[in-house]
Structure formats: structure tokens, C-alpha cells
Amino acid sequence: MPDVTSDPLFEAIATNYNYWITIFLMVSGLYIVVARSNMIKSLVGLGIFQTSVYLLYLSPGKILGGSAPILSENVETYSNPLPHVLILTAIVVGVATLALGLALTVRVHEAYGTIEEDEITEIVDREDHAE
Amino acid sequence: MVLLTLLAAITVGIIRTRNLFAVVVLSGAYSFLMASVMIVLDGVDVAMTEASVGAGISTVLVLGALYLTKIQEDPPRYSAFIPLAVCAAAGAMLIYGTWDLPPFGTAAQPVNTHVGAYYIAENARETDIPNIVTAVLASYRGFDTLGEVTVIFTAGIGVMLLLKRWRDV
Amino acid sequence: MILDVILRVAAKMFIPFIIMFGLYVQLHGDFGPGGGFQAGVIIAAAVILYAIVFGKDAAVRMVPKWAVELMVPLGVLIFAGVGVWSLLMGGEYLNYNVLLHAGEPIGTYDAVHGQHWGVFLVEIGVLVTVTGTMLTIFYSFTGRGRPDA
Numbered sequence: 238m239p240d241v242t243s244d245p246l247f248e249a250i251a252t253n254y255n256y257w258i259t260i261f262l263m264v265s266g267l268y269i270v271v272a273r274s275n276m277i278k279s280l281v282g283l284g285i286f287q288t289s290v291y292l293l294y295l296s297p298g299k300i301l302g303g304s305a306p307i308l309s310e311n312v313e314t315y316s317n318p319l320p321h322v323l324i325l326t327a328i329v330v331g332v333a334t335l336a337l338g339l340a341l342t343v344r345v346h347e348a349y350g351t352i353e354e355d356e357i358t359e360i361v362d363r364e365d366h367a368e
Numbered sequence: 369m370v371l372l373t374l375l376a377a378i379t380v381g382i383i384r385t386r387n388l389f390a391v392v393v394l395s396g397a398y399s400f401l402m403a404s405v406m407i408v409l410d411g412v413d414v415a416m417t418e419a420s421v422g423a424g425i426s427t428v429l430v431l432g433a434l435y436l437t438k439i440q441e442d443p444p445r446y447s448a449f450i451p452l453a454v455c456a457a458a459g460a461m462l463i464y465g466t467w468d469l470p471p472f473g474t475a476a477q478p479v480n481t482h483v484g485a486y487y488i489a490e491n492a493r494e495t496d497i498p499n500i501v502t503a504v505l506a507s508y509r510g511f512d513t514l515g516e517v518t519v520i521f522t523a524g525i526g527v528m529l530l531l532k533r534w535r536d537v
Numbered sequence: 538m539i540l541d542v543i544l545r546v547a548a549k550m551f552i553p554f555i556i557m558f559g560l561y562v563q564l565h566g567d568f569g570p571g572g573g574f575q576a577g578v579i580i581a582a583a584v585i586l587y588a589i590v591f592g593k594d595a596a597v598r599m600v601p602k603w604a605v606e607l608m609v610p611l612g613v614l615i616f617a618g619v620g621v622w623s624l625l626m627g628g629e630y631l632n633y634n635v636l637l638h639a640g641e642p643i644g645t646y647d648a649v650h651g652q653h654w655g656v657f658l659v660e661i662g663v664l665v666t667v668t669g670t671m672l673t674i675f676y677s678f679t680g681r682g683r684p685d686a
Contacts, residue, residue, distance in 0.1 A: 253466055255372055257463060258372040260459055260466070263459075263462070266379075271455070272452070277437070281382065281395050281430070285395075285398070288398075288399075288422070291406075297469075298410075298411075303410065304410060305412045306488065306500040307498055307501075308492060308498040317485075318500040318501050318504055319483055319487065321411045321414050322501055322504045322509055325417055325501070328414070328422070330516060330519050332422075333519055333522075335430075336429055336523055337523050339432075340526070340527045340530040343531065344530055344531070346436065
């Protein structure tokens with residue numbers, strides 16, 4: 238088999254692969270939020286977008302050959318702890334936003350009977366024209 | 369690498385599925401895979417939080433909301449071409465932006481040298497806490513944590529205002 | 538129904554261990570991964586498991602609504618209170634170095650022990666608020682009831 242690991246294309250793909258997957262997740266989360274009109278699915282898509290941003294923050298902080306940032310005696314290099322702190326805050330704020338969004342969706346469903354945004358804009362337009 | 373490919377595959381599944389119950393189960397699996405990826409990237413605190421919050425509480429909350437609304441999503445009404453084109457263009461521009469990023473995992477990047485290295489060096493002397501992430505979260509960046517606790521508090525009060533029945537059921 | 542019995546017995550065996558694991562994660566947050574947020578979510582998950590298996594009324598009898606709603610601002614109060622304690626001892630807000638007096642030379646502070654106490658109390662505040670909020674949100678969602686059911 239030809240030596241694959243010294244091929245420059247393979248090297249470019251291997252070092253950048255996690256950035257590309259991060260961008261793919263970000264773009265697909267954005268697509269779900271923009272293109273789907275069901276509110277709960279939009280919220281799930283927003284969650285996917287947020288988790289891809291966590292990956293984007295976390296990957297540059299990793300040092301190859303380092304270990305988790307907990308001080309111990311037989312370890313020499315540690316990975317950078319600063320992105321971990323920021324992402325910890327972001328995860329919890331994300332779940333708080335999700336809870337509020339779901340509560341709003343439940344109230345919208347009780348008021349209009351549906352959670353598809355197309356149907357809700359139609360109902361609102363009809364009410365506006367009827368006045 | 370395998371984990372990342374699985375993540376992408378699950379995301380495609382979430383986009384295509386129309387039954388919302390299946391979407392919830394898939395998003396739980398997605399959170400679990402994301403926590404595994406985070407462990408590989410040495411973020412153990414972050415992985416534990418993502419696993420417990422994403423795969424635990426998020427799933428319960430979305431299931432609770434699904435119980436109160438409906439389960440099947442309607443087929444899309446407009447053609448999906450324009451959003452796809454916009455997202456693909458944004459993705460292409462971002463990928464073009466990653467060519468200039470420093471190579472993965474080196475210690476000499478600007479993100480790893482200034483403040484991060486200071487925290488690792490000074491932590492044992494100033495606070496005697498082995499877990500650097502907890503020390504930074506609670507002591508060096510304590511104001512951010514205060515703001516975060518306030519955000520959680522506000523979310524709890526907001527949900528109570530929206531959904532609580534004051535005449536007790 | 539036999540499946541019901543299996544669920545009840547299994548849940549009764551698991552829930553104490555889940556709560557104990559949550560407390561372990563909280564108190565060992567200094568020495569390994571862990572801390573307030575993870576522990577709060579784990580303890581809330583134990584109560585939610587109890588509510589799922591045994592019914593919402595049993596869970597509300599076990600952890601009443603007024604207690605859960607009291608926990609939500611109590612954590613924020615503990616956190617802010619640590620800051621005010623720093624102010625009263627003469628330092629800036631949330632400066633943990635000035636929390637405790639040192640032994641012999643009167644007027645100096647024990648910085649390292651102050652840091653330990655500060656982080657410990659702050660994590661307890663975070664735990665209380667996160668548990669209270671997750672349980673409040675869960676009770677609100679399940680207490681609503683469908684309008685047509």
C-alpha cells in the first residue's frame with residue numbers, strides 16, 4: 238500500500254478535520270433554524286448550533302501530549318483550562334434558554350392551536366385583515 | 369475522527385426525521401457523542417456537564433413540552449433551496465477561513481500562551497485547589513459565575529411565570 | 538403488571554445512589570472533575586426519576602413545591618452573601634483572600650484557607666440554585682395539563 242500518512246493532502250485533511258466537522262454542524266444547525274417551521278425542531282437545531290460552537294472553542298485549547306487540567310504529580314503539560322471555564326458557563330446558559338423557549342412554545346400552542354410558524358402567520362394575517 | 373463522523377451522521381438524521389419523538393431520542397444520542405468528543409479533547413469537566421445537562425435535562429424538558437403540544441411535524445411548505453444555498457455559502461466561507469488557523473494541538477498558539485499559562489503556573493501557589501477549572505470558575509472568574517447563577521435564576525422565574533397555574537391544580 | 542413492579546424496585550434501589558453520587562461530585566469538585574453545576578443537575582435528575590416512576594403527586598409530597606421554589610433564590614443569596622462577607626472583612630467584593638483572619642499576626646489574612654472556604658460556599662450556592670431551577674421547571678411543565686385532555 239502506498240504511504241498515505243506523508244501525503245500532503247492527507248495531512249491537510251487530518252489536521253483540519255475537526256474544524257470542518259464543526260463548521261458542518263454549525264451550518265446544519267443554522268439550516269434547521271432557518272428552514273424548518275416547527276418550533277420545537279427549531280429549538281433543537283439551535284441546540285446543535287450551540288454545541289458546535291463549544292467544539293469550536295474547545296479544539297484549539299487542546300495540546301497534543303497534554304492531559305486534563307487537574308494538577309497531579311506525574312503530568313508535565315496541561316491543556317489550556319480557560320476555554321473549559323467559558324464553555325461550562327455557556328452550556329448551562331444554553332439549557333436555561335432552551336427551557337424558556339419551550340415554555341413559550343407551549344403557551345403559543347395553547348393560544349393558536351398549532352406550533353408551525355407558517356400556520357401562525359396565516360392566522361395572524363387573517364385576524365389583522367378581519368378587523 | 370470516527371466520533372466526529374458519527375456526530376455529523378446523527379445531525380443529518382435529525383434534519384430528515386419528522387417524528388419529533390425520534391428527534392428527541394436522536395438529540396440525546398448526539399449529546400452523548402459530543403461528551404465523548406469533549407473527553408478526547410481533555411475537557412473532563414465540560415464533558416460531565418454536557419452529558420448531564422444535554423442528555424439528561426434537555427431530553428426531559430423537550431419530552432415535557434412534546435406532551436403538551438403535538439408530536440408529528442408537518443411537511444415543509446416552501447422549497448428548501450434558498451436556505452440550503454445560503455447555508456452552503458456560509459459554510460464555504462468559513463472553511464476558507466480555517467486554512468489560516470494554526471495547526472491543531474501546539475502549545476505555542478496565542479490562545480494557549482498568555483492567560484491560560486498564567487492560571488496553570490500560579491494556581492498551586494495562590495489557591496491550593498488541584499482542579500484548575502474549578503479554581504478559575506469560582507475564584508479567578510467568580511463574577512462570571514455569579515452572572516451565570518443569576519441567568520439560571522431568571523430562567524426559573526420566567527418559566528414559573530409562563531407556565532404555573534396559580535389556582536393550584 | 539409485572540413491568541411496573543420491576544420499575545418501582547429498580548428505581549427505589551437507584552435513587553439513593555444517584556443522590557450520593559451527586560453529593561460526591563459536588564464535594565470532590567476540587568480534586569477531580571465536578572463542581573456545583575453537574576451535582577445540581579444530577580440531584581435534580583434523581584427527583585425527576587422518582588416523579589417519572591411513582592407519579593407526580595408522590596414526588597410533590599416528597600419534595601414540596603414551596604421548598605423547591607425557595608431553593609431558587611437561596612443559592613443566589615449564598616453566592617452574593619460570600620461577596621458581602623468579603624466587603625465586611627475589608628477587601629473588595631468576592632475577594633476570597635480576606636475571608637479569614639490568620640493566627641498570630643493580628644490584622645493579616647489567611648489567603649489559602651480563605652480561598653478554600655470561598656470556593657466551597659460558592660459551589661454550594663450554585664448547587665442549590667441549579668437543583669431548585671431544574672425541579673421548578675419540571676414541576677411547571679408537568680403541572681400544566683393538556684387543555685383537551
